[in-house]
Amino acid sequence: MSKLFAPVQLTTPQGPGLKLRNRTxxxxxxxxxxxNRDGVPHAWHLSHLGARAAGGFGLVITEAAAITAQGRISDHDAGIxxxxQTHAWAPIVDFIHSxxxxxxxxxAHxxxxxxxxxxxxxxxADGKVGSISAQDGGWETTGPSETDVFGLVSPAAMSxxxxxxSIQDWADAARRADEAGFDLVQLHGAHGYLIHQFLSPLTNTRTDEYGGSYENRTRYAREVIGAVRAAWPDHKPLAIxxxxxxxxxxxxxxxxxxxFAAEAYALGVTAFxxxxxxxxxxxxxxxxxxxVPLATAVKHAVPDAFVTAVGMINDASQAEQVLxxxxxxxxxxxxxxxxxxxxxxxxxAELGAAQDEVPFAAQYWRAHW
Known part of the structure; x- marks a missing residue:
C-alpha cells in the first residue's frame, strides 16, 4: 500500500482520536x-463537498465559514x-460521513x-472588485490596526x-460545529485574515498587549486556541x-x-x-x-502532530513522494x-492500489479505476 493511502489516526488531548481512511x-x-447573503450553506455545498467525499478524500474540509457576519470575506460566504447555519451544515456532514x-x-474571520x-x-467583468461599496451593502471592517497594505478600505483598529x-465568537462557532457533527475544526490563521493579521508585523502595529513583541502579537491566536479548545470536545482534533x-x-x-506551532501544540492543536x-x-x-519545506519545518517542531503540505501538489507520484x-x-x-x-x-489507481482498495463510491464501481 502506498504511504498516501495508508490510514492515519489524528491525536487529541485525550490521545488517539479521529481516524482517516487515507492522507488526502x-x-x-x-x-x-x-x-441569499445569509451565510447558510445549501445544495451547492452539499454537491461540491459530497462529490469530493465520494471521490475518495480522507478528510473533507469546508470553505472558510465565517464566525460572524462582519468576518465574511464576501457577502456570498458561508457562515456558522x-x-x-448550524442546522444547514448537519445534512452535509451526514452525507460526507456516508x-x-x-x-x-x-x-474564519x-x-x-x-x-x-x-x-x-x-x-x-462588472468591475466589482475590492471592497464592497456602501450602496452594494459593504460594512465596516476591523483588524488589529489600521492598514492600507491590502489595497482595501482601511479597517478600524479593534479595541x-x-x-x-471576537475570541468568544470563535469559541461559539466551534460549539456550533460540534452540534452540526463535524469531526475536526480548522482555525484559519493564514492568507492575511484576522489571526494572521495579528501575527504579522506587517499588519499589527499595536502598542498594547496585543502588538509589538512576538509574545504580544501571538496573544490573540493563543487566546483563540484556548477558547476554542475549551468549547470543542477533547476527543476531537483541533487544527490550524x-x-x-x-x-x-x-x-x-x-x-x-x-x-508558534510548538506553543499551539501545547495548547491542544494537533493538526497543522x-x-x-x-x-x-x-x-x-x-x-x-x-x-512543502514550510510543512517540513513545522513537522520538525511538532513531530507528533499531523502536518499537511499544500500548494501546487497536483499528481499522485508527487504527493506520494512528499510523504x-x-x-x-x-x-x-x-x-x-x-x-x-x-x-x-x-x-x-495510479499508485497501483488493488481495485477493492481504491476509495470511491460503490455506485461508481463500473468506472474500473
Whole structure:
C-alpha cells in the first residue's frame, strides 16, 4: 500500500482520536455561492463537498465559514454564527460521513480583508472588485490596526473589548460545529485574515498587549486556541492553517511559525496545514510543491502532530513522494480537486492500489479505476 493511502489516526488531548481512511485532505476553497447573503450553506455545498467525499478524500474540509457576519470575506460566504447555519451544515456532514470521509470545517474571520466582492468572473467583468461599496451593502471592517497594505478600505483598529468578544465568537462557532457533527475544526490563521493579521508585523502595529513583541502579537491566536479548545470536545482534533511565511523581511517568517506551532501544540492543536503569504505583494517562490519545506519545518517542531503540505501538489507520484520523504504526514489538494473531484480515487489507481482498495463510491464501481 502506498504511504498516501495508508490510514492515519489524528491525536487529541485525550490521545488517539479521529481516524482517516487515507492522507488526502480536501483543502478549504471559497465557493462564493451563498447568493441569499445569509451565510447558510445549501445544495451547492452539499454537491461540491459530497462529490469530493465520494471521490475518495480522507478528510473533507469546508470553505472558510465565517464566525460572524462582519468576518465574511464576501457577502456570498458561508457562515456558522447562528443556529440556522448550524442546522444547514448537519445534512452535509451526514452525507460526507456516508461516503467514508471525515468532515472538517474551517472557521474564519477575514478582519481587514472582509467586505470584499465575491471573487467570481461576472463580478470582475462588472468591475466589482475590492471592497464592497456602501450602496452594494459593504460594512465596516476591523483588524488589529489600521492598514492600507491590502489595497482595501482601511479597517478600524479593534479595541481590547472587541478582541475579547471576537475570541468568544470563535469559541461559539466551534460549539456550533460540534452540534452540526463535524469531526475536526480548522482555525484559519493564514492568507492575511484576522489571526494572521495579528501575527504579522506587517499588519499589527499595536502598542498594547496585543502588538509589538512576538509574545504580544501571538496573544490573540493563543487566546483563540484556548477558547476554542475549551468549547470543542477533547476527543476531537483541533487544527490550524498557517501562512508559514510572509516572504517579506520584517514580516512573519517560517521560524516564527515553527516556534508558534510548538506553543499551539501545547495548547491542544494537533493538526497543522502550511500555506503562505496573503499580506501585500507576493515575493515568495512558486512551482510544484513550493510550500512543502514550510510543512517540513513545522513537522520538525511538532513531530507528533499531523502536518499537511499544500500548494501546487497536483499528481499522485508527487504527493506520494512528499510523504515517502517524510516532508509531511498528508497532502491538502485544492485546485486539482476542483478539476477532478475523484482525485484520490484516480491517484490510488495510479499508485497501483488493488481495485477493492481504491476509495470511491460503490455506485461508481463500473468506472474500473
Amino acid at each position: 485532505v480536501l483543502a478549504p476553497m471559497c465557493q462564493y455561492s451563498v447568493t 454564527w447562528n443556529d440556522t 461516503q467514508g470521509a471525515a468532515a472538517g470545517i474551517q472557521l 477575514a478582519g481587514a480583508k472582509a467586505s470584499t466582492y465575491a471573487w467570481l468572473p461576472q463580478a470582475a 481590547v473589548e472587541q478582541i475579547k468578544v 492553517r498557517f501562512s508559514g511565511d510572509d516572504w517579506v523581511e520584517g514580516g512573519w517568517r517560517i521560524e516564527d511559525t515553527a516556534r 496545514d502550511l500555506s503562505s503569504a496573503g499580506i501585500g505583494k507576493y515575493y515568495g517562490p512558486t512551482g510544484p510543491g513550493f510550500q 515517502v520523504m517524510g516532508a509531511a504526514d498528508g497532502v491538502s489538494i485544492g485546485r486539482a480537486a476542483l478539476k477532478n473531484p475523484n482525485w484520490p480515487a484516480a491517484a490510488a
